[in-house]
Amino acid sequence: MSAAALDYKSSDISVDNVALRYGSGQKSVLALSDLSLRVEKNEFCVIVGPSGCGKSSLLYLIAGLEDRTGGAIRVGPRPISEPGADRGMVFQSYTLFPWLTVAQNVDYGPRRKGLPARERKEIVDHYLAEVGLSNFANHYPSQLSGGMKQRVAIARALANDPEVLLMDEPFGALDSQTRHSMQTLLLRVWEHSMKTVLFVTHSIDEALLLADRILVFQDGRVIEEGRHVKAGDVVATLDDTNVRAAYNQAVAQQRYAQVSLAQVQVQLANAERTYKRDQGLVADAYISQFDLDTARTAFENLKAQLATAQQNIKVADEGVAVAQRNLDDTIVRAPFDGVITTKDAQPGEIVSPISAGGGFTRTGIGTIVDMDSLEVEVDVNESFINRVHPDQPASVRLNAYTDWDIPAYVIAVIPTADRSKATVKVRVGFKVKDPRILPEMGARVSFLSEAPAQAEGQPPAPRPGVLVPAEAVQASGDAGVVFVLRGDNTVERRAVKLGAKGNDGVAVLSGLSAGERVAASNLDQLADGAKVKVVP
Numbered sequence: 001m002s003a004a005a006l007d008y009k010s011s012d013i014s015v016d017n018v019a020l021r022y023g024s025g026q027k028s029v030l031a032l033s034d035l036s037l038r039v040e041k042n043e044f045c046v047i048v049g050p051s052g053c054g055k056s057s058l059l060y061l062i063a064g065l066e067d068r069t070g071g072a073i074r075v076g077p078r079p080i081s082e083p084g085a086d087r088g089m090v091f092q093s094y095t096l097f098p099w100l101t102v103a104q105n106v107d108y109g110p111r112r113k114g115l116p117a118r119e120r121k122e123i124v125d126h127y128l129a130e131v132g133l134s135n136f137a138n139h140y141p142s143q144l145s146g147g148m149k150q151r152v153a154i155a156r157a158l159a160n161d162p163e164v165l166l167m168d169e170p171f172g173a174l175d176s177q178t179r180h181s182m183q184t185l186l187l188r189v190w191e192h193s194m195k196t197v198l199f200v201t202h203s204i205d206e207a208l209l210l211a212d213r214i215l216v217f218q219d220g221r222v223i224e225e226g227r228h229v230k231a232g233d234v235v236a237t238l239d240d241t242n243v244r245a246a247y248n249q250a251v252a253q254q255r256y257a258q259v260s261l262a263q264v265q266v267q268l269a270n271a272e273r274t275y276k277r278d279q280g281l282v283a284d285a286y287i288s289q290f291d292l293d294t295a296r297t298a299f300e301n302l303k304a305q306l307a308t309a310q311q312n313i314k315v316a317d318e319g320v321a322v323a324q325r326n327l328d329d330t331i332v333r334a335p336f337d338g339v340i341t342t343k344d345a346q347p348g349e350i351v352s353p354i355s356a357g358g359g360f361t362r363t364g365i366g367t368i369v370d371m372d373s374l375e376v377e378v379d380v381n382e383s384f385i386n387r388v389h390p391d392q393p394a395s396v397r398l399n400a401y402t403d404w405d406i407p408a409y410v411i412a413v414i415p416t417a418d419r420s421k422a423t424v425k426v427r428v429g430f431k432v433k434d435p436r437i438l439p440e441m442g443a444r445v446s447f448l449s450e451a452p453a454q455a456e457g458q459p460p461a462p463r464p465g466v467l468v469p470a471e472a473v474q475a476s477g478d479a480g481v482v483f484v485l486r487g488d489n490t491v492e493r494r495a496v497k498l499g500a501k502g503n504d505g506v507a508v509l510s511g512l513s514a515g516e517r518v519a520a521s522n523l524d525q526l527a528d529g530a531k532v533k534v535v536p
Contacts, residue, residue, distance in 0.1 A: 012196040013039040018071030020057055031057040044197045046207040049217030055200040059166045063089045088157030092169040094149035096141040102152050103137040109160030127155040130189050147178040167199045229334040236365045240330040250323035254316035261309040268302040275299040334368055342367040369439050378445045379423035388447055394428050399442035407431040449500030466508045472520040473506050483519040483526050491519055493528035
């Protein structure tokens with residue numbers, strides 16, 4: 001999202017090309033890279049993503065608690081460079097003043113703003129009632145549970161009447177039941193206050209419950225339409241719970257196979273010593289031949305077990321490799337450099353490429369377009385396809401830029417025809433790359449003629465027919481109409497047969513002779529016999 005696309009008047013939070021790097025030199029860490037987004041006024045926006053992707057770092061930058069490396073951040077029209085009362089922050093840890101009571105903690109912001117005592121008491125009573133802690137106003141934080149501490153933190157943030165409420169995994173340390181009650185409480189408080197909320201979480205379920213809109217972070221970037229990606233960039237992660245369990249099982253089986261191999265090797269070494277010792281004992285008649293045969297059988301059996309154990313190791317290694325591949329496949333990476341043009345799946349939805357979609361099932365995650373390989377597909381009438389061939393020069397005119405002729409060339413003629421339309425599809429490529437050329441734009445293609453080859457030193461071969469300006473012809477396929485100027489300054493409407501169109505005009509193969517003059521403008525206003533004014 002470019003800076004021009006951000007509407008500071010309608011958005012409460014505007015982040016424009018922000019970067020954040022911790023440290024310097026080779027040991028520096030890039031936390032955020034060229035990040036742009038906006039959060040609308042009164043919106044409840046949730047950011048999800050894996051650990052270390054920059055979610056909390058962004059909140060710290062918006063709160064003014066960190067200095068960004070580059071870019072700009074605004075709350076409304078105001079640039080952010082330091083903490084301010086217009087932004088309230090709720091942390092994952094219980095950041096309450098332990099020496100102050102609940103009421104005094106909530107009163108901290110209004111008191112720092114210098115509000116009168118009566119007004120401060122009304123604010124404290126109101127927000128303690130909102131979070132259900134009116135009966136605990138005189139308690140200290142050490143006397144409260146974890147959920148109650150976070151309710152105090154939320155009340156304290158709201159008591160300062162911020163425009164924006166920033167929440168960094170505030171319920172991450174709570175048990176499931178308390179977490180659910182806190183989520184319900186937060187939604188109720190938000191509906192009453194209608195603050196703009198930017199909420200960070202690891203939980204997809206929590207994001208789906210709370211959010212108006214969900215932003216997915218990966219490697220310090222937000223995955224949205226218009227984002228430029230490079231080959232190998234992570235664009236999505238799939239739920240890997242079952243796949244990771246299968247991988248862990250495969251690793252356990254591999255370790256078991258390794259231990260089994262070591263056990264067989266020890267037993268085999270012992271059996272080999274026993275067999276060799278028994279051979280000497282038989283020779284001295286200390287043991288019977290039967291005892292020797294038993295020792296030999298045990299030795300040979302363990303040799304076979306060793307071969308089996310070695311093969312089991314190979315099978316286990318392959319099983320781990322397959323499980324690792326399946327685990328890697330849960331991380332979706334960009335196959336090439338390009339731009340994300342559509343985001344087809346939201347966090348929590350099921351992605352199944354082989355399904356027909358519908359409900360919460362999506363057939364894909366998004367669409368990435370290689371902007372350097374854009375081309376035009378055009379249907380050419382069967383009657384003219386014999387004039388089109390690969391590498392033929394062409395000109396493309398976009399519907400959005402009607403005065404711009406873009407140099408192009410024929411990539412290929414697809415060897416299939418559409419019988420219903422009597423057309424053949426032709427692929428046309430651009431000779432120049434330009435950011436104004438976008439996918440799915442409407443375009444018109446003109447196929448240009450090529451000058452015939454000629455011997456060195458020889459004059460160019462004459463073209464067949466007569467060459468006239470393109471604007472002097474009303475064309476319809478290989479036929480057309482021109483208005484020929486007569487001696488009495490009237491025009492004659494004449495049908496002509498057309499040839500190839502080039503940069504310098506259209507070839508008229510028959511119906512017009514060299515030297516005749518034709519009208520070159522306002523053809524739609526002319527009729528046979530109409531009187532015209534000749535401009536020298």
